[in-house]
Amino acid sequence: MTILKHLIYKEWVKTRWFASIALLLNLGVLVYIFMSLRSSFLSAGGVTYLSALLTYKTQFFSIYRYIPLGIALLVGISQFAPEITDKRIKLALHLPLHNLRIIYTMVVYGFVLLALCMIPGILIFTGLISIYLPAEITLPVLQTMLPWLLGGFCAYFLIAMIAMEPVWKFRFLYLLVSYKVLSLFFMHLPIGNAVSLLPVLCLVTCLSSIAPVYTSYRFNKGQL
Amino acid sequence: MLIKIIRIIAVLFAVTAAASVLPRLYDTTFSSRGGRGHKDIRYSEILKDFIISEYVYSSEKSHTAGQTIYYDRHGKSYSRDSVDQLFLLDNVSQLAYEGRFPDTICGMAVTPELVSSEAFSQYYSAQPGLYYGLCELRDRKSYTSRSLEPRDLFRITPEGIQFIVCETNQIDEEKSRRFTTELTRLDFRFPALRMWTSPDKSVSEAIGYYVTDSKNYLYCLSMELSTPVVQKLEKPDNKNIRNVNFGKSSDIRALLITEDGDTYIQHPDLSYTRLALPSSLGKSGTLNGNLFYRIFTLPDRNRQTTFVFDRDFRLLDSCSLYYSPRPQSTAGVFKELLLPLRIGQTAWNGFYADWSPIKRFIWFNLILTAIALYYKRKNGNRLSDAFTVTDLLLVVVFGIYGFIGIFAFPLKRSQKEIVKSKSADL
Structure with missing residues (x-):
């Protein structure tokens, strides 16, 4: 247990500043979207604004699309870049714990940190937009943002997978596959149109969460 | 075992990604569309039959030109001028401007205003x-x-x-x-x-x-x-x-x-x-x-x-x-041979997965499988291993996508296999 605590502390030391930036970035963008929504709502008038939203299904929050991906990059790179420099992760993998446990302590730590960076902002945002928007619009808005959030989590798992791959040519190949997989999460869909895609995206995210096991195993065994 | 199952999932991800990217990349590099372009069909109130228009490309001395041809269901060709006269209702503005719009169509008294208001x-x-x-x-x-x-x-x-x-x-x-x-x-x-x-x-x-x-x-x-x-x-x-x-x-x-x-x-x-x-x-x-x-x-x-x-x-x-489901050009035939599967998404059909006819790609896939088998043997993978067989099956089914997938995510030999191959070397 003490080893795990130390492992988590090590992760915290590596990621704390980047996670703080990610948290502020997330909150800042969401508050900006809310201010923009409020301004448009008040200047156009409630009926006109909501009617336009319902008719044109415009994404007033589209600026948020790549924020979860950016947060995943910040957390993932800050967490795994120091580990792969000079193969420092080998030190952690030689601790008297099962390798899978060590890897998943790191990955779950990153996942929780990512969730803590994104979820509070989303909850505050939901509360704020509910002042102006009825539930029939708030819910599709969240349904539209959910693929982006899942895309953030999936990107984090794929970063972990790529980071722990020992061979550069394979890293490049994984990067190409990851790009294609992630493009599924960031398709330009009208508000609420992603509902039928959500189960697929959840499945892809779950499957990507086990990907780091494969490359970390290769990393540990020095397989080329 | 767990690692190998995860690897198979990763290979399938790679297959999906490659099947959606490579065909598009191929299309932008080589035109696999063939020598025919846009087609349209209209119903002539004069003929009481359909007329098909098609944009056809022709290449002469490396210069590509296009023209629209018109024909009916029975293969009879029509000139551009005669087609204009067969679609009076569609060409009302132009005919009225030129003063050629008739007083009656199919025995009914018409005016340009009446025709326009009904369209x-x-x-x-x-x-x-x-x-x-x-x-x-x-x-x-x-x-x-x-x-x-x-x-x-x-x-x-x-x-x-x-x-x-x-x-x-x-x-x-x-x-x-x-x-x-x-x-x-x-x-x-x-x-x-x-x-x-x-x-x-x-x-x-x-x-x-x-x-x-x-x-x-x-x-x-x-x-x-x-x-x-x-x-x-x-x-x-x-x-x-x-x-x-x-x-x-x-x-x-x-x-x-x-x-x-x-x-x-x-x-x-x-x-x-x-x-x-x-x-x-x-x-x-x-x-x-x-x-x-x-x-x-x-x-x-x-x-x-x-x-x-x-x-x-x-x-x-x-x-x-x-719309010509089979490719007409050499590039199109090679596309079906090299890239047996195309995965994509359209507004009409949502997600789709299109396979080439099996006879077009199976031989090429078998050649790729033989190459994969050669490398597996060279790396000491045993054919009795279920995961080696799965890899080969993926190449048989998915062709080049499976080939890319299994080499992007290489299969690790088991300790037993390594020991066996080393003892054989000694």
């Missing part, structure tokens, strides 16, 4: 659009006074209809009560399953909404001088409604698609005519109208079918236009 075009779909459950109800008299335009949005909940004052996001209790009472009087069972209106503001004001209640009964809900106007409607052949598209011409109030895929025209007197169309489920089409006909076009993968009805909605003729 319309609209999309329709069996797929219901995105539905928020929140709508705006325009008063029938809105066009006379802006004060009767909506100041609220409504939803139909299990408790009744609720009008939301947009400025405050609060419920207008008084108006909600009035409408709920009127709907209840006509035996409306709350909540509503679905509501439809026309995107055309004037039609939306005049007709209001078609609403299905929780028992799937159909109602028409509108508002006049701020009072509710509710009417219970018959369903076509008592079938449940899948989607409603409102009409753009005076003889079509609405186009209703039922849950079994049948298409019905609702006339202004609220009577129905069932159209002799194939099932529309999962499809979207176009409806074009002119002085004589109502023409429905249903697109499908690699083909579209056009159905011509008279003004009483009796089917006169139909014709399918095929």
Whole structure:
């Protein structure tokens, strides 16, 4: 247990500043979207604004699309870049714990940190937009943002997978596959149109969460 | 074992990614379309038959040129000038400008104004659009006074209809009560399953909404001088409604698609005519109208079918236009050989996975499998290992995608295999 605590502390030391930036970035963008929504709502008038939203299904929050991906990059790179420099992760993998446990302590730590960076902002945002928007619009808005959030989590798992791959040519190949997989999460869909895609995206995210096991195993065994 | 299962999942991910990227990359590098381009089909009121137009490319001395050719279903060719004379209703503006517009067409006295006023075009779909459950109800008299335009949005909940004052996001209790009472009087069972209106503001004001209640009964809900106007409607052949598209011409109030895929025209007197169309489920089409006909076009993968009805909605003729499913060019043939699977997404069909004919790619896949087998043997992977066999099967089925996948995620030999191969070396 003490080893795990130390492992988590090590992760915290590596990621704390980047996670703080990610948290502020997330909150800042969401508050900006809310201010923009409020301004448009008040200047156009409630009926006109909501009617336009319902008719044109415009994404007033589209600026948020790549924020979860950016947060995943910040957390993932800050967490795994120091580990792969000079193969420092080998030190952690030689601790008297099962390798899978060590890897998943790191990955779950990153996942929780990512969730803590994104979820509070989303909850505050939901509360704020509910002042102006009825539930029939708030819910599709969240349904539209959910693929982006899942895309953030999936990107984090794929970063972990790529980071722990020992061979550069394979890293490049994984990067190409990851790009294609992630493009599924960031398709330009009208508000609420992603509902039928959500189960697929959840499945892809779950499957990507086990990907780091494969490359970390290769990393540990020095397989080329 | 777990690592190897994860690896197989990763290989399948790589196959999916490659099958969606490589065909597009190939298409941008080599033109696999062949020597034929856009095709269209129209119904001539003069010939009483279809004329197909096709844009054909020709290459001479490395210079590519294109021209439109016209022919009918029997292969008879037509010149550009003769085609203009066969589609008088479509070319009304040009013919009137040139003073060549006839006084009669098919024995009917016509004027350019009459022909233009009868022409319309609209999309329709069996797929219901995105539905928020929140709508705006325009008063029938809105066009006379802006004060009767909506100041609220409504939803139909299990408790009744609720009008939301947009400025405050609060419920207008008084108006909600009035409408709920009127709907209840006509035996409306709350909540509503679905509501439809026309995107055309004037039609939306005049007709209001078609609403299905929780028992799937159909109602028409509108508002006049701020009072509710509710009417219970018959369903076509008592079938449940899948989607409603409102009409753009005076003889079509609405186009209703039922849950079994049948298409019905609702006339202004609220009577129905069932159209002799194939099932529309999962499809979207176009409806074009002119002085004589109502023409429905249903697109499908690699083909579209056009159905011509008279003004009483009796089917006169139909014709399918095929978009060359097999490649004509060398690049197209090689594409089917090299890239056996294409994964993508279209607005019409959602996600799709298209396979080339098996005889086109299987030999190439077997060659790739032989190469993969050679490398597996060279790396000391045993053929009795289930995961080695799975790898080879992936190459047989997915060809180059599987080949890329299994080498992108290499298969680790088991300790037993390593020891065995080392002892064999010694």
